[in-house]
Amino acid sequence: MRKNLVGYLFISPWLLGFFVFTLGPFISSVALSFTRWDIVSAPKLVGAANYRALITNDPLFWKSLWITLKYAACAVPIGVLAGVLLALLLNSKVRGIAVYRTILFLPSIVPAVASSVVFIWILNPQIGLINGLLKRVGVVGPAWLADTKLAFPSLVLMSLWGVGGSMVIYLAGLKDVPVYLYEAAIVDGAGPFTRMRKITLPMLTPVIFFNLVMGVIGAFQYFTQAFIMTSGGPEESTTFYALYLFNRAWRYMDMGYACAMAWILFLIIVVITAFLFRTQKKWVHYGG
């Protein structure tokens, strides 16, 4: 009895925060998604009108969803591939490997706001770094962030600059591969490629899976870079889902509509995550 009291007393700070800042808002956002609300006046019940409008009458909703899915489907796998390759390179034993690791990790700790303004400058069409380098080889560079076709790939490319963060996770995963597996493989006469295919990659799949799930969830919350660098443009080509939701809420004061969007986002994340977990059995390798 006393134990219970003591236990709840210890977790009470979190419990309080959970009810006030998480559970309460979580439940009320469902209710709010069925209202029209500008935050100043009282919310007005409108039934499923927000959801109906989103699905049948809002091309930008579909466009932002498509852009976000596209980002999840290309930036995330490219990031996984690049992270694994970098980690494999950094796992080799050459001199000065710690220096390389530091340099390649460094970009990932740069705050998103800072990297955003630096990349705006790098991608500046007239006097930016990239077009300056292209000019050197006689190519007139494109307008990058101001080009409908290139703004999105530019953001994907920029995300690769921060790949060092996941690289470190893969590197930790590589160091956890038991040495006896390699010893046994060498005794059995397996070459470096067989060892890579049969030992290293399978042993790395749990980490890859973790990063894939986190990456997909992250894609649906991709906001800061798009907000600062393109404001969703040009021609809404970089209006990510989270950015559109933000604009709906704080630019148009359409809180009920934005809550409905948030719930659709939540359900999509649940479905995709559940799907990834189902595929897990087929390719993720746990334990020896």
Next chain:
Amino acid sequence: MRNRRFRIGAQSLTPIQSFGIHGALLCLCIPALLPFIWMLSTSFKLDSDIYGSSKAGGAVVSLASLIPHPFHPQNYPEALKTVPFATYLFNSLGLCATTILGAVTSSAVVAYGFARVQFKGRDFWFMVMISTMALPGQVTMIPQFAVFRWLGWYGGYLPLTIPAFTGAPFFIFLLTQFFRTIPAEMAESARLDGAGEWTILCKIVLPLAKPALATCALFQFLGTWNDFMGPLLYINDPKKYTLAYGLQQFYSSYDGKWAQLMAAATLFTIPIIILFFFAQKTFIQGVATTGGRN
């Protein structure tokens, strides 16, 4: 502990292979470092130098053009004058100190409850806590805003600091795992001497958990320092801007002042890089265990 000789390729690297690996890594270091170099080099240039060479419709970048000539460090004091970055720095540091204090102490207390006290429903609440980590912020963002507005906290720092005092799930998780590794016998003998749970936490567990607490403090620092959404939603008074928000505001209101903008971006990034060099191990271990969530 572990025999490192058998890492892939470790014992079988020929000089050609190691030459190839060096080459590949060097090639990769160039794009990793170039944005830093470009930021620094621009921050020391004259605006006329940045635009001057663009007569033919675009500047040509060469190695020489990366070295600012003439060297113009005045961009830094000028940037500080254009926008009150010193005030922003002060605000950011104050917020960081408050949220670190709040998040680390409350997370440690909560984690002790989860790790060391047997109570009914403990596993249930622990599961709930873990699952809140996967909840996208957008779902709770709007009602949370309404609550803070109703409390009259809009426009001040309370919406950015108070939640920290209710503990951060990632830190609670991390610390719970860590506390469980501390031998129970130590606490038992203290208990026989009449110590309560609170005393055990403060006198025995916390001193042993310093590395884990440091990881939490570091990640809370990064989280608050980098936070853009929080100030964007809640801060409307320019005197209260943080560095992250102030930098974005600087960019959107002084378009074209590239040298000063890069000076400001450098000032904003340098503390993180210095911190990284001091606490590289904590950084990398933290990222590897938390999955780089910051």
